Amino acid sequence: xxxxxxxxxxxxxxxxxxxxxxxxxxxxxxxxxxxxxxxxxxxxxxxxxxxxxxxxxxxxxxxxxxxxxxxxxxxxxxxxxxxxxxxxxxxxxxxxxxxxxxxxxxxxxxxxxxxx
Amino acid sequence: xxxxxxxxxxxxxxxxxxxxxxxxxxxxxxxxxxxxxxxxxxxxxxxxxxxxxxxxxxxxxxxxxxxxxxxxxxxxxxxxxxxxxxxxxxxxxxxxxxxxxxxxxxxxxxxxxx
Numbered sequence: 001x002x003x004x005x006x007x008x009x010x011x012x013x014x015x016x017x018x019x020x021x022x023x024x025x026x027x028x029x030x031x032x033x034x035x036x037x038x039x040x041x042x043x044x045x046x047x048x049x050x051x052x053x054x055x056x057x058x059x060x061x062x063x064x065x066x067x068x069x070x071x072x073x074x075x076x077x078x079x080x081x082x083x084x085x086x087x088x089x090x091x092x093x094x095x096x097x098x099x100x101x102x103x104x105x106x107x108x109x110x111x112x113x114x115x116x
Numbered sequence: 117x118x119x120x121x122x123x124x125x126x127x128x129x130x131x132x133x134x135x136x137x138x139x140x141x142x143x144x145x146x147x148x149x150x151x152x153x154x155x156x157x158x159x160x161x162x163x164x165x166x167x168x169x170x171x172x173x174x175x176x177x178x179x180x181x182x183x184x185x186x187x188x189x190x191x192x193x194x195x196x197x198x199x200x201x202x203x204x205x206x207x208x209x210x211x212x213x214x215x216x217x218x219x220x221x222x223x224x225x226x227x228x229x230x
Contacts, residue, residue: 043159
């Protein structure tokens with residue numbers, strides 16, 4: 001297994017367009033997280049799944065954002081009607097239950113979104 | 117309000133120097149992790165500390181968790197250019213830290229000049 005995979009790595013879009021990012025976690029990990037990172041900031045939590053259930057959503061996740069993990073494997077994060085303020089690196093991370101008590105996350109390389 | 121405050125925000129040093137970066141909070145954490153992130157990449161876990169007062173060493177890196185589990189430090193001995201990167205601390209809260217997503221600090225951006 002090569003780790004957490006995200007695509008696309010880069011996306012440039014015009015304001016008002018919809019974008020979707022995909023994350024493939026490490027295969028034996030049942031927890032999947034989405035974070036957003038802007039320049040000069042640490043990652044900010046957006047949402048996470050345990051298997052297919054979405055357990056928590058941040059207040060940062062406006063109604064234009066939706067995340068799914070339909071079969072408990074890969075996940076998608078869709079942003080509708082993008083705004084320039086959505087420009088950021090979107091990071092996906094996964095973890096395994098046995099490590100969950102110490103919260104260790106394994107991150108993908110991220111999907112960088114630029115909204116023009 | 118930032119839950120985890122990291123200092124300094126930026127640090128530029130010469131190769132061979134020692135340095136310490138700090139991660140502070142008014143909150144108690146069940147565990148705390150340190151990650152290192154390079155430009156255009158995701159963060160990579162360096163270490164997890166769980167017990168108050170715990171000290172862990174990873175080659176030239178020494179990590180310490182405060183006795184009250186509210187703060188942590190990372191000390192690098194004889195820094196090398198390969199240590200350059202963004203160092204992030206992240207805390208897990210709650211009795212069962214697995215139920216609470218990690219909260220990250222803003223990071224310390226380290227540059228080691230040859």
